[in-house]
Amino acid sequence: METLLYIFVSLKTRLTYGKQTIKNPWLLGKIYKLFRDAFRSTLIHTAKGIVGDVSEALPPIVPAVEIISRPNLDLPFLSIKKEPREEIEVIALFYELIGRGYLREYETWGLTTRERYDGKMLIQYPNISITAPRSDRDLNAIEFKVYLSDLVDDFEKGRKRAEDINFIIVWVDDFIQQYPKGHVDFEVINIEGTELESYAVPRVEKCLHARRTGTKIQILELKSIVEGLKEK
Numbered sequence: 001m002e003t004l005l006y007i008f009v010s011l012k013t014r015l016t017y018g019k020q021t022i023k024n025p026w027l028l029g030k031i032y033k034l035f036r037d038a039f040r041s042t043l044i045h046t047a048k049g050i051v052g053d054v055s056e057a058l059p060p061i062v063p064a065v066e067i068i069s070r071p072n073l074d075l076p077f078l079s080i081k082k083e084p085r086e087e088i089e090v091i092a093l094f095y096e097l098i099g100r101g102y103l104r105e106y107e108t109w110g111l112t113t114r115e116r117y118d119g120k121m122l123i124q125y126p127n128i129s130i131t132a133p134r135s136d137r138d139l140n141a142i143e144f145k146v147y148l149s150d151l152v153d154d155f156e157k158g159r160k161r162a163e164d165i166n167f168i169i170v171w172v173d174d175f176i177q178q179y180p181k182g183h184v185d186f187e188v189i190n191i192e193g194t195e196l197e198s199y200a201v202p203r204v205e206k207c208l209h210a211r212r213t214g215t216k217i218q219i220l221e222l223k224s225i226v227e228g229l230k231e232k
Contacts, residue, residue: 067082070082070083070085071083073093073226074230075226075229075230077100078093078096078100079096080092080093080096083171083223084146084171084222085146086146087144087145087146089146089171090144090145090146090169090170090171090222091111091118091144093171093222093226094144094169094222097222097225102225102229103203103225104124105123105124105125105201105202106121106122106123106124107121107122107123107124108120108121109121109122109133109139110139116159116160116164117141117142117143117160117164117165118142118143118144119141119142119144120136120139120140120141120142121139121140121142121167122138122139122140123140123166123167123201124201125199125201126198126199126200126201126202127198127199128199140166140167141164141165141166141167142165142166142167142168142169143160143165143167143168143169144169144170145168145169145170145171146170146171146172147170147171147172147174147178148168148170148172148173148174148175148188148208148219149174149175149177149178149179151168151170151208152175152178152179152183152186152208155185155186155210156185162186162208162210162213162215162217163210163213163215165217166217166218167201167217167218167220168208168217168218168219168220169219169220169222170219170220170221170222171221171222171223172221172222172223173188173206173219173221175187175188175208176188184211185210185211185212186208186209186210186211187208187209187211188206188207188208188209188219189206189207189209189216190205190206191204191205191206191207191218192205194207194216195216196216196218200218201218201220203220203224203225203228204218204219204220205221205224206218206219206221207219
């Protein structure tokens, strides 16, 4: 038998007279935030003490897309035969292109599934002298995505920050398709004419521009590379 517990707490309760004499609005805001957080914490611990911890619902099972029906890459010399539909497939395709000698500017120093960003690389930017890294801060933070819009969604939800990322590797840039009327915070622009042009990595034609911070991140689109190899 389920039991429902209702607790009503006013979060608009004013400070006592003594605390109202505080004139600093910034300090008052911090005090009110502290009280609100204390109320929330008390409610959470009270609810857990009565009903116990509730297990999170398992994520819904999404039917897998049939592999055979997916579009072919149509490059016989590649061991990967189908267009990527998962991030791990983008990573595999990227490293096969490196192994086949079509991409030469990247040194991978670490990849992870547990950290905030996918990995750390040393990228050989044109016209820049690269020295041996002395710490992780000397490496380039990179992100792999199937679609560029997936990364924009990460930025919108606060899961990642554009200013932390140095390089983006995607299967396809779908920004215009997903945001036909534009985006308030982000845009994809041609790297030509920007401050990045003089050290754009070969085969990089575009960058993601975060308007609020002015950050510009080079985008390597693997689909355009594959299409270019088909034409040779």
